[in-house]
Amino acid sequence: MPEEKAFQLDREINSVLATDCGSTTTKAILIEKVGDEYRLIVRGEAPTTVEAPFEDVTAGARNAIREVEELTGKTLLDEKGVITPRRPDGTGVDIYMSTSSAGGGLQMMVAGVVKTMTAESAARAALGAGAIVMDVISVDDGRKPHEKIQRIRHLRPDMILLSGGIDGGTITHVVEIAELISAAEPKPRLGIGFKLPVIYAGNKDARPHIQSSLGQKVDLRITDNLRPVLEKEVLGPAREEIHNLFMEHVMAQAPGYNKLMSWTPVPIMPTPGAVGICMQTASREYDVSVIGVDIGGATTDVFSVFGEFFNRTVSANLGMSYSICNVLLEAGVQNILRWIPFKIDEGDLRNRIRNKMIRPTTIPQTLDELVIEQAIAREALRLAFLHHKSLAVGLRGVHKERTIGDTFEQTGSGESYIDLMDLGMLVGSGGVLSHAPRRAQSAMMMLDAFQPEGLTMLAVDSIFMTPQLGILSTIHPKAAMQVFERDCLIILGTAIAPAGPSGSAKPGDSCVKVTLEWDDQSVTEEVPYGQMKVVPVPNGKTAKAVIQPSRQFNAGAGYGHTVEKTINGGVVGVIIDCRGRPFTPPADEASRNAKLLEWFRALNLYPQESLEKYAK
Amino acid sequence: MAHAYTPGLKVTERAIVRKTRRLPILGEVLVEKGQSVSPDTVVARTNIPGNPMTVNVANVLGVEPEDILDFMTKKEGDTIRKDEILANYRSFFGLFRHEVKSPVDGTVEMISTVTGQVTLREPPIPVEVDAYIDGVVEEVLPREGVVVRTEGAFIQGIFGVGGETQGIVRVAVDGPDDVLDESCFTPQDKGKVIVGGSLVTAAGIKKAAEVGAKGVVVGGIIDTDLIAYLGHDIGVAITGHEDVPVTLIITEGFGKMRMADRTFQLFKAISGFKASINGATQIRAGVMRPEIIVPGFQATEQLVEHDLSEGLVPGTPLRIIREPYFGQLAEVVDLPPELQVIETEAKVRILRAKLQDGTIVTIPRANVEIIEK
Numbered sequence: 001m002p003e004e005k006a007f008q009l010d011r012e013i014n015s016v017l018a019t020d021c022g023s024t025t026t027k028a029i030l031i032e033k034v035g036d037e038y039r040l041i042v043r044g045e046a047p048t049t050v051e052a053p054f055e056d057v058t059a060g061a062r063n064a065i066r067e068v069e070e071l072t073g074k075t076l077l078d079e080k081g082v083i084t085p086r087r088p089d090g091t092g093v094d095i096y097m098s099t100s101s102a103g104g105g106l107q108m109m110v111a112g113v114v115k116t117m118t119a120e121s122a123a124r125a126a127l128g129a130g131a132i133v134m135d136v137i138s139v140d141d142g143r144k145p146h147e148k149i150q151r152i153r154h155l156r157p158d159m160i161l162l163s164g165g166i167d168g169g170t171i172t173h174v175v176e177i178a179e180l181i182s183a184a185e186p187k188p189r190l191g192i193g194f195k196l197p198v199i200y201a202g203n204k205d206a207r208p209h210i211q212s213s214l215g216q217k218v219d220l221r222i223t224d225n226l227r228p229v230l231e232k233e234v235l236g237p238a239r240e241e242i243h244n245l246f247m248e249h250v251m252a253q254a255p256g257y258n259k260l261m262s263w264t265p266v267p268i269m270p271t272p273g274a275v276g277i278c279m280q281t282a283s284r285e286y287d288v289s290v291i292g293v294d295i296g297g298a299t300t301d302v303f304s305v306f307g308e309f310f311n312r313t314v315s316a317n318l319g320m321s322y323s324i325c326n327v328l329l330e331a332g333v334q335n336i337l338r339w340i341p342f343k344i345d346e347g348d349l350r351n352r353i354r355n356k357m358i359r360p361t362t363i364p365q366t367l368d369e370l371v372i373e374q375a376i377a378r379e380a381l382r383l384a385f386l387h388h389k390s391l392a393v394g395l396r397g398v399h400k401e402r403t404i405g406d407t408f409e410q411t412g413s414g415e416s417y418i419d420l421m422d423l424g425m426l427v428g429s430g431g432v433l434s435h436a437p438r439r440a441q442s443a444m445m446m447l448d449a450f451q452p453e454g455l456t457m458l459a460v461d462s463i464f465m466t467p468q469l470g471i472l473s474t475i476h477p478k479a480a481m482q483v484f485e486r487d488c489l490i491i492l493g494t495a496i497a498p499a500g501p502s503g504s505a506k507p508g509d510s511c512v513k514v515t516l517e518w519d520d521q522s523v524t525e526e527v528p529y530g531q532m533k534v535v536p537v538p539n540g541k542t543a544k545a546v547i548q549p550s551r552q553f554n555a556g557a558g559y560g561h562t563v564e565k566t567i568n569g570g571v572v573g574v575i576i577d578c579r580g581r582p583f584t585p586p587a588d589e590a591s592r593n594a595k596l597l598e599w600f601r602a603l604n605l606y607p608q609e610s611l612e613k614y615a616k
Numbered sequence: 617m618a619h620a621y622t623p624g625l626k627v628t629e630r631a632i633v634r635k636t637r638r639l640p641i642l643g644e645v646l647v648e649k650g651q652s653v654s655p656d657t658v659v660a661r662t663n664i665p666g667n668p669m670t671v672n673v674a675n676v677l678g679v680e681p682e683d684i685l686d687f688m689t690k691k692e693g694d695t696i697r698k699d700e701i702l703a704n705y706r707s708f709f710g711l712f713r714h715e716v717k718s719p720v721d722g723t724v725e726m727i728s729t730v731t732g733q734v735t736l737r738e739p740p741i742p743v744e745v746d747a748y749i750d751g752v753v754e755e756v757l758p759r760e761g762v763v764v765r766t767e768g769a770f771i772q773g774i775f776g777v778g779g780e781t782q783g784i785v786r787v788a789v790d791g792p793d794d795v796l797d798e799s800c801f802t803p804q805d806k807g808k809v810i811v812g813g814s815l816v817t818a819a820g821i822k823k824a825a826e827v828g829a830k831g832v833v834v835g836g837i838i839d840t841d842l843i844a845y846l847g848h849d850i851g852v853a854i855t856g857h858e859d860v861p862v863t864l865i866i867t868e869g870f871g872k873m874r875m876a877d878r879t880f881q882l883f884k885a886i887s888g889f890k891a892s893i894n895g896a897t898q899i900r901a902g903v904m905r906p907e908i909i910v911p912g913f914q915a916t917e918q919l920v921e922h923d924l925s926e927g928l929v930p931g932t933p934l935r936i937i938r939e940p941y942f943g944q945l946a947e948v949v950d951l952p953p954e955l956q957v958i959e960t961e962a963k964v965r966i967l968r969a970k971l972q973d974g975t976i977v978t979i980p981r982a983n984v985e986i987i988e989k
Contacts, residue, residue: 145670172681175730182726183668183735192760193642209730298852317852322899326851350839352939354870357853358775360899362938362983363964369939370960437961607961 013476015086015093017068017076018468019061020271021048021100021260023298026057028064029465030072030093031472031483038479040487043463044068049256050102056256057102058263081263095475096264099467101271102254106130106246107189109157111137111181113164113173117395118202121227122163124311124391125201125235129242130273131158132299132316137180139164139173145180152184158250160186160196160218161238162210165203167228174202175209182213190253195219197245201226201238221245233395239273246270266475272301274470276312278484279303279427281473285481288424288457291450293381294464295430297321297360300384304392306417311392315384320377320432321360328353331379338585339375339448341596342368342614367610370437374445377432381449389416420453420581421499421556427489429461439571440534440603443492453499453581454556455547457568458492491539493570497577498553505529510550511578518543518569525576529553530595532602533576537569545574553580575603625772625867625905627879627987633770633909634754637745638761640664649756653747653764655782655892660745660761666738669720674732676716677705681732688734690724697721702734748780749892750911769886769910771867771879773833776895776906777846777855778863783809783830785910787887792880795872796834798823805829809891809908811883815872816864821845825861831893833865833883833908836873856896856904863895865906868935873943876935878987886910928986934969938983945987946971946979 016031016038026048030041044067049060062077069076075091076082083092108131112119119138126133134155137148160181164174181198188196198218200210204225214220224237247267251257261268269277275294283290283305292303298319303312317326328336333346352372356362364370393416428434428446436442443458452458465488473480498512505511507530515524518541527533537543545567551560567574579599586592597615600606643662647653673688674681687703690696696718704715718736726735751766788800788810796812798819806828812820816834818841824832843849846858867879889910898904928934932948946969955963956978964980971977 146667149668149670172731175728176733179726179728179731179733179735180670183670183737185665185668187641192638213726213728323852325849325853329849329851347838347840348871351870354839355938355942358869358897358899359937359985363962363980364960365938365980365983366940366959370962435962 011085011094013094013479016472016476016479017065017082017093017096018472019064019096019098020274020465020467021050021057021061021098021102022271023102023105024048026060026064026102027464027468028061028068029468030068030076031479033479037486038482040465040483042068042071043465044071048102050254056259057100057254058256058259061098061260081259095266097266097468097471097475098260098264099269099271099274099471100251100254100257105132105272106242106250106270107132107134107158108161108242109134109137109152109155109186110161111163111177112202113139113177115141117230118163118165118227120391121233121235121395122161122201122238124233125163125226125238126161126242127312127314127391128235128273128276128310129239129246130270130276130312131242132314137177139177148180149184152181152186156187156189157196158189159242159245160198161242162198162200163202163226163238165206165225166230167204167225169203169205171203171206171209174206175213178210178213182217185217188249190250194249194253197221197249199223199238199241199245201241219249231395243267243269243273266471269471269474271467272312272314274467275301276303276310276470277473278466278470278480280305280310281470281477281481282425282427282484286425289419289422290425290427291418291423292427292466293384293429293433293446293450294466295320295377295380295384295428295432297431298323300380300430302384302388304388304418306392306419306422309392309417311388313384313388313391315387318380318384318387320373320380320430321356323357324353324376325357327376327380327383330383335379336372336375338592339378339596340371341593341600341611342371344368344372367606371606373432374436374441378445378448381445385450389418392416392418420451421554423452423454423456425457425459426450426452427459427461429464429466434460434462434464438605439490439492440605443495443572443575444599444603444605447495447497447575447577451497451581451583452495453497454554455545455563455565455567456495456497458495458570458572458575459489460492461488462490463488491568491570493537493572493574494567495575495577496545496547496555496567497579497581498549498555499581500549500554500559501529501552501580502554502559503552505552505580509552511553511580512550512555512576513548514574514576515546516543516574527576527578529578529580531578532599533578534573534603535576536573537567538573539569539571541569542566543569543574572603625774625985627771627876627882629769629882629885629913630767631770633749633751633766633768633911635748635751635764635766636757636761637747637764638757639745640743642759643743645756645759645762647747647753647756647762649753651753652751653753654750655746655748657747658744659747659753659764662743663740664743666722666740667720668725669722669736669738671702671716671719671734671736672732673703673716673727673734677703677714679705679732682729684729684732684734685727688727692724692727694724695722696724696736702736748894749909750890766909766911769882769889769908769913771882771908773865773867773895773906773908774869775853775855775897776863776865777842777850777858777897778831778860778895779856779858780892780894780896781830781863782890782892783807785809785811785883785886785889785891785908787811787880787883789813792835792875792877796820796832801827801829803827809833809893811887812875813880814874817841818844821862821864829862831863831865831891831895833867833893835866835868835875836871837864837866838872839870842870853897853899856894856898858895863893865893865895865908868943869937876945876987886913889913928967928981928984933987934984935987936969936979936983937985941971941977941979944971946977946984949976951981
């Protein structure tokens with residue numbers, strides 16, 4: 001079960017109203033019990049009103065809820081807020097809850113003694129709780145003490161998480177970091193005149209010293225060591241304290257949140273924290289490893305659940321509008337051009353990307369613009385995933401200690417535990433994925449960026465309600481999962497992507513033979529290396545798949561070994577991706593364009609006449 | 617959503633402008649409500665704690681951290697001068713002598729017997745906030761700052777770099793299509809805000825800096841020229857703190873972009889007036905656009921508070937802000953309520969608009985902005 005369970009249900013829940021106050025839009029969903037099932041009834045949205053001239057988040061929440069009222073004909077609001085519990089005349093709902101990332105979300109700085117050990121654990125704790133980590137300070141981060149102090153002074157985080165040392169270990173280093181923080185006298189981002197909250201989750205023997213160096217200057221909270229022994233990471237108590245402080249400090253300072261908090265008995269949760277809980281619940285329910293990605297205008301969040309390990313990273317400057325130029329900067333123009341199957345002047349492309357940054361709400365009107373935007377999205381997703389893999393690692397500094405199952409290894413040397421062959425489900429959300437005009441475009445962007453191996457179900461969150469379902473799952477997991485499955489996810493299909501080649505296979509060589517059987521149909525496809533094929537197994541159907549890779553390829557059972565499994569169809573179907581893993585498009589422009597067009601045609605990605613135009 | 621359009625940038629001869637001038641931390645407000653202020657009037661002041669400096673005395677002396685108090689020549693709270701002895705250690709009857717000198721002037725803030733570290737604090741740094749514009753103090757925010765109100769011409773740009781400054785406006789080109797290059801600048805432009813047309817060239821910005829202009833306002837700039845000017849690339853649209861000699865504001869976008877006629881005409885009207893300008897741009901929650909304010913400009917227009925509640929209606933003047941008609945001006949013809957499929961196959965809300973050459977085109981509503989009066 002999720003760690004945070006601050007609220008206990010005291011009544012039967014038949015109707016739930018949940019909002020997510022995002023940085024630009026506030027989204028409300030109404031869930032009701034229909035027969036034995038919980039279903040999404042309607043959703044409403046309105047611009048978020050944290051900023052001037054409104055400066056009251058509840059105005060946007062009211063507008064979004066009013067849209068729900070209009071669509072259902074029900075009264076849910078009165079002058080005090082959301083009416084709870086539901087009255088006999090049908091007005092109101094049984095419970096209301098909300099998540100929030102408005103006003104910049106939760107921004108934290110973390111500190112630890114060793115960069116790759118306690119500081120990394122602290123970063124994982126903060127990210128998992130839904131924060132943006134502005135910087136990670138450690139004794140060995142290569143900066144001189146005065147540089148660290150300057151950095152701490154310059155940043156104005158919402159809070160700091162300080163860790164360091166195992167219980168009973170040396171206290172000197174963690175106290176040294178505390179003294180740097182004390183010297184910097186950091187100020188919080190919100191609430192002029194308030195003390196900055198600092199959570200101490202390090203060596204318990206150092207607590208008195210931490211208290212004496214920081215106690216007078218900051219709002220110090222002490223919680224359990226997140227690395228009590230070298231071999232163990234205990235992030236729960238630190239995350240819980242982060243959530244408490246998020247409510248007490250960050251939300252309490254944000255305009256209108258005190259009012260919003262009075263509407264609900266469930267503590268308001270940071271949006272990404274709630275999405276993480278939803279992903280963990282989904283992984284448990286489906287019994288598969290899950291990667292989720294949410295690509296927004298400013299940031300891209302990646303969540304992964306492999307076995308018992310949950311990780312979340314936020315790439316704070318990778319996004320499709322505000323941060324789109326940073327994608328250009330980090331990926332480089334050539335990496336964006338490699339996904340565009342037509343000639344475009346580099347300067348023109350750069351100007352277009354800048355213009356998207358300064359006018360972030362515009363949408364592509366021409367197909368060329370859509371293709372360009374989706375090319376940028378591939379790079380943003382790829383970079384965000386690289387970032388995620390660098391943090392989703394086994395504990396460093398300990399010996400390899402255990403093996404769980406056949407495919408999963410908890411490594412002790414800091415290796416990433418993201419095993420793309422083990423990945424069962426890849427869920428995408430965010431405008432560019434959820435609102436792609438053709439669903440196959442979403443599937444292709446995720447395949448190109450994440451390059452899943454073996455068999456992976458692909459899905460998109462159609463209307464981004466995972467935050468609301470995440471917070472709902474903390475009090476009513478059953479309702480959350482029923483809505484997740486039936487109303488939230490759009491199953492695109494299953495990708496069959498053999499890893500390899502192990503040797504020097506050439507394009508056109510044999511790669512895989514796939515036989516799919518569903519209803520009374522049976523389809524066999526032999527797809528050579530370098531090509532793609534879609535078998536339209538419909539949404540809602542499962543197919544019995546027999547996958548026979550050639551000896552240079554591995555579909556999950558080893559090179560050349562057959563895999564038999566029941567797989568999901570979807571709105572796109574079963575995608576046989578024989579481009580190899582890992583793969584990169586050809587370097588030569590002419591052959592790359594030809595290859596891209598070939599793959600685009602195979603997936604019916606864009607209108608055929610446009611692809612013909614590009615081919616010329 | 618009801619208002620699925622971009623409200624657009626303000627380009628107005630007469631507006632009420634309010635600027636909140638706030639200290640970074642609590643301090644003292646130096647002006648009163650109703651007081652007239654000019655851009656350089658200091659409205660609030662505070663002292664930020666001085667820079668801290670840590671010295672690991674235990675390491676330098678080679679003693680245990682818990683013993684350092686025995687060797688300190690200063691205690692917590694004492695003032696100390698640069699190179700004054702902070703701690704010393706003599707051994708072998710004074711034969712071997714180690715000492716630690718203070719690297720800065722300041723006070724001894726903390727002596728740690730856990731880490732052996734001593735924190736020294738330099739004197740407080742005074743911070744002042746000025747009024748930025750000519751105007752009147754409308755509201756005092758106790759200990760935090762003030763709100764300054766003024767009336768005058770107000771123009772928002774789309775993107776800028778460089779911070780707050782003031783200067784006399786001079787339009788240096790004949791028309792909104794013209795390029796602002798190095799030939800447009802004269803030595804008399806020192807201290808001025810120079811307005812161009814569709815583009816400023818790399819040589820143009822360089823020349824502006826050479827002659828000592830305070831600002832450049834122009835329709836567009838080539839992306840790579842901006843990077844060259846800044847000396848680095850911009851990843852995220854949060855600007856205003858760049859260390860650049862000239863504040864640069866673009867009104868239309870990246871590339872060669874004809875300045876909107878209305879904007880250009882207004883610049884001609886305010887030519888010769890003193891403007892307060894700021895390139896700071898923040899395109900996230902709490903959108904901040906660069907601005908040009910000319911307090912006291914006597915306009916012919918009636919003073920109106922902006923009312924955008926009407927939104928888009930037939931006849932509303934627009935600027936198209938995305939390809940394939942990027943930069944063109946148009947007028948709303950009609951607003952079909954139902955979603956329509958566009959070339960990308962997306963179903964979106966659209967409008968039909970008449971371009972200046974009379975052509976009627978279909979555009980997603982998200983891709984237009986109202987030209988505000």
